[in-house]
Amino acid sequence: MTTAPIRVTVFGENVHEQTSAVVRSIYPEGMHACIANFLNQAGGISAQTVTLQQPEHGLTQAVLAATDVLIWWGHAAHHLVEDAVAERVAARVNAGMGPVSYTHLRAHETKANLVCR
Secondary structure, eight states: OOOOOEEEEEEEOOOHHHHOHHHHHHOTTOHHHHHHHHHHHSSSEEEEEEETTSGGGGOOHHHHHTOSEEEEEOSSOGGGSOHHHHHHHHHHHHTTOOOEEEESOOGGGSOGGGSOO
16 A cells, blocks of 8 residues: 655745855755755655745645645745735645644744744
């Protein structure tokens, strides 16, 4: 019996990778890609990445519908997350998407609608 892989979406701000040569030298594909690549090697996981710079920050209805676990890699650009996208993520989590892992989160700067209840 084969089980479906856990579908993981890794959101990355992708800000430091674009603004810091040091960070870019360590994470040439971005921190979010490093996380997804590691997960994809684990077996039983299918991880993809999305970034702040993509339309809708890559977090479209279709992407969220195909996500079992969301990893949110945020640090410096919470204020740039569009309210509509934050509401969409919160609605999907509250509808039963599954776990959300906030990494390197500065909660005091995170939009209230991203902290799912």
